[in-house]
Amino acid sequence: MSNYDVINSNAPRVDTPAKAKGKAIFIDDMSMPDMLFGALLQSPIAHGKILNIDISAAKKLKGVKAVVTAKEAGLIPYGVSPARYDENVFCHDNVRYIGDEIAAVAAVDLETAIAAASLIKVDYQELPALLTIDDAMAEGAPVLHKKYPRNICAQVNQEFGNFEAGLKESDIIKTTTFKSKRQDAAFLEPQGCIANFDKLTENLTLYSSTQVPHYVQRILSMVLKLPIGKVRVIKPYLGAGFGIKAGTNTMEIVSCLLSMKTGKPVKMNYSREQVFMFGRARHQFVHTMTTGVKKDGTLMALKNECYLDGGAYTSFGIATVYYSGSLLGGPYKLPNMKYDGYRIYTNKPACGAQRGHGGVIARACWEQQLDMIAEELGMDPIELRLKNMMVTGDITCNDFNMSSLGMKECIEAVKDGSEWNKKKGKLPKGKGIGMACGFFVSGAGYPIYRSDTYHSTAVIKLTEDGGTALLYTASSEIGQGSDTTMAMIAAETLGIPLSDIRIESGDTDFGVDLGAYSSRQTLMTGHAVYDAAAHVKQQILEVLAEELNISADEIDIKKGIIIFKKSQPDFSKLRERYIKEHRGWTDNPSADDPLTFKEASRIAFLAKGIISANGKYKPHQLGGKFKGAAVGTSPAYGCSAQIVELTVDEQTGQITIDNMIDAHDCGFAINRVSVEGQMEGSLSMGLGEAMFEEVKFDSKGKIINADLAEYKIPTALDMPPVKAIIVESSEPNGPFGAKEVGEGAIMPTIPAILNAVYDAAGVRIFELPLTPERVYQAILDYKNKKAS
């Protein structure tokens, strides 16, 4: 067992009692007096020129309070990354996908708002809808955004080492192409927000289901031309986001605009269909990879070419197209890596960041290829991986520093846990076992906008009576358990029980925190919280030292009790003072009780006023000097290994996943149950993507499965038993040695399934999802080939 009192335990989460009671407040549970409701008018065509917008009928409808278009919203471009601000609040020249926003209405109730929006008349000149990468890149195809010929939104060409030279030294060369499908994150809570603008003070407050209050605050300030100090963004409880809620959505700006026009609170919500139409989830990727290895299995070179179907706007895409190359730099020793990535604009909803940002499909393609290579070498796939595995201290060819890497331990844990040696290649026909590894950042090394900003700040202040520490952070509890993690770090650092911490989070008034994305909060916010708590503790110790005339080094705090490391001084005077301040209280300490944190902090308050401290964190300078070096750098990297067992029914092509085992190196588990929860949730999302998830479009660019019946995500019946094993490598750059788990755990899932399918049925499948039709066809082709 660990030496810690609070962290590294299975402590129940601080937010879940309220959630179990149905009392936790999510955005749609909120309302305000005299609140209006907003509705959007969205484009019914995938591509066209706007010739005219007539809002007169909408304006006349009874109950309508405001109608806004690009005329009112202005044309300040925004987006996620300043390098590609390619969105406007409303379309003014062209519409670029079905769902593109043209106008919005605020009215006394939602029905009226929707009715009014439908009264807005728009004349279009339809343009050809470019629905595939090939269409969009074709000679003479219309261009979605003027600045980007051939609809190439972003292009990355990188080479580390010398690919061709590496290939020359290789004995086996393998090339495969792999294709995935567009995803929807299918979080359960549709996006929503309430904006409240006070015309008198010009203060704007936005309550929103966002993962990133800080970035939303900046975008609102920029687009609505309000000083940052006048804009406050508050995140209520969030029904998860998985990356999609990590950018500013149209409603967030529009509700503010409508509130500024009307002076009243304005509420807006996406319907489930609108969630799909807004998109911003995982791109469709087409990877072609060539890998060269020596006879002994040494990896020599990788060439990775990738095309991303980006949709109509950039969103996170510029980072995505970098990540889908750079994240193959680890966890294997790879001396030569060449990457060519192209993100293409198409007339579909924009894609963005989703759990495992940019790396999931690259990983799937490569880990399957590594298995094919292992087979050709006559090597066990695990042996091939272990042979090339990096260890703590290694640096990748693209300059990522493996300051801790428990990859080997992860592999061994799943190998033993699954009885790999007994099963691999020895299971009965139709049954298979497969493995894969993965690797991910613990927080982006740089903010999305170029800046020297702190990535996280935190404030801790003690109540005047010392019983409770109030922790304020602008970080985002989105379901992953960050509030509990931060409260545990604060409690451990201060030396008090978890129940004595009260945390408030997700509010830009609490400071700067870049939010929940890139698996950053445990490491980054965790550091800031640690810093604040350590400073608060030091102040208490200093006051005590002064009062008791001893050195602060001789004092500590543990489990809410003051520990005197040497001899115990006489603190009766302090206690008397404390009791005097609490006449009538029935819980005052008696003479032989040890001195408590509560008493000490009351004394400190009497000496210094409110005891509080700021904590802050930003990563040290990271990464190389090449273009795009920033994407993929991180203070630390998490990693994982997985083994999947499954059954393939050769008659139907139906795959049943029988069980999954996952080992993840999270550095150090602050909350063990939360770490397991992230692993189990990741595996389930990966299973869905591998097996059945695909956003489908008709020939006009309309999504045909924009609901949770036809867009299938795993139900309880689809999930096999999952065994989650925590590996702790103690990361020097993480608070208490902690690093990520939220996203990295999804990395090996898809390739482990692909590799198990091969073991079971002898077929390699290079396109997702693994529907029975696709698997059946592959088996048929394989049999025909064998027969001929």
Next chain:
Amino acid sequence: MKQIINLTINDKKYEVAVDANLTLLDLLRYQLGLTGAKKGCELGDCGACAVIMDGKPVNSCLVLAVQANGKNITTIEGVEDENGLHPLQKAFVEKGAIQCGFCTSGMILSGKTLLDKKPNPTETEIKSAISGNLCRCTGYQKIIEAVQSVSCEG
């Protein structure tokens, strides 16, 4: 035209005037302030809006308020009693079965309905009882464990 309906929610009697097209979910959430039932899809696909109506779990987004006339309804707000959290709620907290919590109300009500009928369900029975409740966060494992832990005690 509004219609008057009478129903019992969490042992309390209500008489309310509702529009013919108002769903039970919207009645609960926006007219009665019982926001524990969540709105995830409004199409009966996700189970976040589940409540218990005359002993059976239903997706309240698919039930019209007028259809709930005369019915006895339990929402998540009615599961806790004067002794505090229901054992299943406690188990959800202790086993880590709650992440974002958006599916939780529906999950707990589905689990509770099963346990009320069958105090010792098999794993498959638990899985099918909650198969209409989607959860994107947990992978279901800890939810199943939470239901199992209560059934063992019972």
